[in-house]
Structure formats: structure tokens, C-alpha cells
Amino acid sequence: MRTVLAAIGAMMLAAGGVFPACADNYPTRSVRIIVPFLPGAGTDLSARIMAEALAPRLGQPVVVENRAGAGGAIGSDYVAKSPADGYTLLWGEAGGVTILPNVKPSLPYKVNDFSYIAKFVETGMSYVISSRLPAVSLPEFIAYGKANPGTIRYGSSGVGASPHLATLLFEKNAGLKMTHVPYKGVAAALNDLMGGHIEFLLVTPVTIVPHLGSDKIRVVGISSPSRHPFLPKVPTMKESGLPQATVMTWYGLLGPARIPAPVMERLRKEITAVVESPAIRERLEKIGLQLAPLYGGEFEKSAFEEHRRWKAIAEAERIVVTD
Numbered sequence: 308m309r310t311v312l313a314a315i316g317a318m319m320l321a322a323g324g325v326f327p328a329c330a331d332n333y334p335t336r337s338v339r340i341i342v343p344f345l346p347g348a349g350t351d352l353s354a355r356i357m358a359e360a361l362a363p364r365l366g367q368p369v370v371v372e373n374r375a376g377a378g379g380a381i382g383s384d385y386v387a388k389s390p391a392d393g394y395t396l397l398w399g400e401a402g403g404v405t406i407l408p409n410v411k412p413s414l415p416y417k418v419n420d421f422s423y424i425a426k427f428v429e430t431g432m433s434y435v436i437s438s439r440l441p442a443v444s445l446p447e448f449i450a451y452g453k454a455n456p457g458t459i460r461y462g463s464s465g466v467g468a469s470p471h472l473a474t475l476l477f478e479k480n481a482g483l484k485m486t487h488v489p490y491k492g493v494a495a496a497l498n499d500l501m502g503g504h505i506e507f508l509l510v511t512p513v514t515i516v517p518h519l520g521s522d523k524i525r526v527v528g529i530s531s532p533s534r535h536p537f538l539p540k541v542p543t544m545k546e547s548g549l550p551q552a553t554v555m556t557w558y559g560l561l562g563p564a565r566i567p568a569p570v571m572e573r574l575r576k577e578i579t580a581v582v583e584s585p586a587i588r589e590r591l592e593k594i595g596l597q598l599a600p601l602y603g604g605e606f607e608k609s610a611f612e613e614h615r616r617w618k619a620i621a622e623a624e625r626i627v628v629t630d
Contacts, residue, residue: 330567333393337368340560342398343382344464345375345492349511349596353428353558354398356590357581364577371398375491378467378628379403380414387420391563393570397421401556402469405614409621411467411628418614422566423607425578426559428596431531432473432509433538435524439503445527445547448507449481456484461507462496463489467628470509472617473530473554477509477544479624480551500524511556512537512595530554537595557599559606575602 338361342354351373358369374382379402386397399421408418434445440459442448452459463471466489478485488505490496493514500508501523512535518524529541532553544552560578581587582600591598601609620626 330393330569333567333570333573334365334367336394337370338365338394338396340369340371340396340398341382341386342371342373343375343379343400343403344373344468345494346373347514348464348493349430349513349594350398350400350558352513352594353591353596356587357398357427357560357578360581360584360587361577364580365573376465378407378463378465378471378489380407380411380416380467384414384416386561387416387563389563391422391565391567393562393566393574395562396424397561398558399561400469400558401613402467402472404561405610406469406472406617407467407628409614409618410472410626413629414467418611420564422562422564422571423603423610424560424562424566424571424574425582425603426557426599426601426606426609427578427582428559428591429555429557429599430511430513430596431529431535431555432470433512433515433526433535433541434477434528434530435500435508435510435515435526437500437503437506438523438525440506442527443525445542445549448527449483452481452483452485457486459483459485459507460488460505461485461509462499462505463487463509464493464496465489465491469554469556471628472626473552473556474507474509475626475628476554476620476624477530477549477552479626480549516595535595558596559601571603578602 340354340358342351344350354371358371362369374385383403389395408414436448442451461474493510496508499505516537526541528547529535529543
């Protein structure tokens, strides 16, 4: 009998299983949060704010590790295939988790390959164009693009990332034909926009604010349903006549599917305390991110609903992402 129990235990450990006693004591060592993008953008900044605040509450180091590539798919897939013990987590965003599975047939993971721990913040994306273009507004940019099909080059932080997919949606609804130039990260794309090597880029407001005084770019739209406090004069997509291009992206904490309930509960408890901290709220507001907390089942339900919405959009607009 002891031999049988030992064999069962060995199989559970090999499969990444976690005994309840271990889960109850979680965490007993450092926790990794995988950010599937390069440092410098809203995804990475918000992850580091969470990690810094979470570490003292968990009583263990919380280490942020960047595993960028393939529009967030490399880091996301790494976490999806990690042991479901709560020690390797994902700082996910809407593009890689709920949108990309609908538009990239070769993706190695699905929306149900994750445990949904907590949605943290959400934000819209700003429409930024090169000042070299003869356009000072979104309608003028669209008119120029229609008159010069294929000549506008747009950047993104990678194939299948939220900015890429939101640009595809905008392109379809505006009737434009642009040329995609994917980058390994948003910083390189922004540098090329400033240098005149591309003409269009979707980035979060926190990324573009330091460059608002530059004469090399113009911000002509915001993808959120309402105007952003950092960009109060910039119209929304609805105000510009393209309500179908309204898109929000979110950042939150996920893990591999089937994380034990005690681990989920401990993380939810500590993240709730972080979210309720006035200091954290102030830090997020300073970088233009809005708290939008959802936990466990509510977060999962929201993510699956978003997944279904994007599936309908992808099918209707025939949006397909290839490698």
C-alpha cells in the first residue's frame, strides 16, 4: 500500500500537482511574474508596481521576468505550460490572452489554459501619427491613407499584441490599407515613429506622454470609450465617427490552469489589499492607468466574454494573424 501511495505521489509531482498542505503554506519561496513584453511600456510598469507591493504581503520576493516575443505569446505560453503551483505567474494583457487565440490559428495555448487570479488595471490606446504627414486630425489621416493605399507604415510591439490587433480593427473600419512593421518592443517602434521611419502607432497614453511636446508626432485619437485625462483634447473613436474601433486593454495576474484554491485565495486576499491602497492608486494615476479590479470567477467570466466578442469581430472582419 505504501508503495502505491508513493507512486501516486511521484506522479502528482511530475505532473506539476500540488498537495493541499503545500498550497496552505503558500508561498514558501520566491514568486515569478512573467511579463510577455520588453521593459518600458504599461504592461511592464504595472507589473513592477504590483510585484513591489505584493512581495511584503506574501513574505517572499516577487520577481518580474520579461519573456518577450510573438506579440506576448512566448511568455504567455511559458506560463500556461508551467506547474500550477502559484510560483510562476503571468502578467497578462487582453491581446495575448483573449484576442490572439481567436485570430492566430498556430497559437500553442487557449483562453482556458489559465487560472484567472485578478484583473488589475485597464487603459485605452492613443493613435499617434508622424508630423511628416499632411494630417492634423484622424479624419485627415484616414483621407490621406485612402488616397495613398499601402504607403502608411504602422508599427506594433509584435504580431498579435493588443496594438497590432486594435490597429487591424481600425484599419478595417476606416477602410484603410496600411503596411505592418512589427517590432520586439514598443520603445523601438516609438523611436522609429519619432525618426520618421513609420507613420502610425498605437500606444498606451503612459508611453506617449513624455513625448507630447515633440514636433515629430501628433496624437489624433484615443481608443477608449471616454477621453483620457492625460490627453483631454484628443477625441475618442466614437467622436471621430468610428465607434466600432473602440478598444480597451487590461493588465492582470494569471497562472496556469488549475492552481489550487488556497493559493488563489491567498493571492486574491493580498492583491485586494494592494488595490485598496491609496498610494498604489496614486502611482497608477500618475502613469495614466485606471484601476479596474476583478477577481477569480468574475475575472474569468469577463475574459471569456471578451474572448467571445473578439471571436465575432475576427470572423466578421476576417482578421487572421500569421507568423
